[in-house]
């Protein structure tokens with residue numbers, strides 16, 4: 001692996017790559033008659049659920065996890081397509097091969113999403129932006145499909161960033177932009193905050209990153225009724241301290257919860273760095289102590 005010594009910048013470089021409307025895009029790729037049409041991958045039967053929706057369908061409010069009956073009501077023209085998971089898995093293997101051309105540190109989240117740590121990468125490219133561009137171009141060339149990417153020095157904001165210029169775009173959050181980015185995020189974007197918890201937090205006046213930091217820490221059980229390991233976690237400081245480059249970065253880092261490293265497909269010992277600071281820190285800090 002090429003050395004990273006002398007590479008500018010001391011932050012980790014994480015790219016979150018996310019295929020655009022993956023299952024639906026594969027179907028539109030393979031069946032041209034579906035292109036430009038509202039497509040839902042999933043069963044149309046009474047108890048069916050949308051697994052993925054094309055962008056044309058999303059324009060009608062059709063989303064994954066929506067009951068198919070509701071989806072059809074929102075979009076009467078909606079075309080239901082039976083999932084072909086063998087094909088999606090094959091495409092997923094293709095994109096992972098492309099990732100592996102750049103780094104060994106790959107943490108897949110699902111068939112169509114992964115975190116890549118490119119701090120040290122096989123080409124010795126010192127900046128993440130052109131690496132993300134290269135990867136997205138290769139994905140397009142090999143699979144015919146578009147991907148979006150987000151870049152930051154931890155996984156949480158890299159994932160948020162990949163949403164910014166979707167579809168077929170990428171977005172970089174620079175280290176100094178991180179705190180402001182977190183402050184603007186709705187609480188429902190934080191891991192561990194589902195729709196019900198978000199609604200309860202909203203009733204408590206906690207709507208965005210900064211309000212969650214400034215608020216008195218509600219116990220996780222009072223909000224969600226169960227321990228949530230993310231933003232409203234009750235654990236306090238992580239005992240798994242970051243390794244040195246991250247430790248250095250975290251001194252000025254936003255108090256961002258970090259998703260746990262838990263991918264069954266990531267072999268033990270190869271999971272990415274024990275990223276960012278202190279899960280639960282946002283909820284635990286109060287008042288002026290919370291300032292970035």
Ligand SMILES: [Mg+2]
Pocket residue numbers: 018019020021022112113
């Ligand atoms: Mg996706």
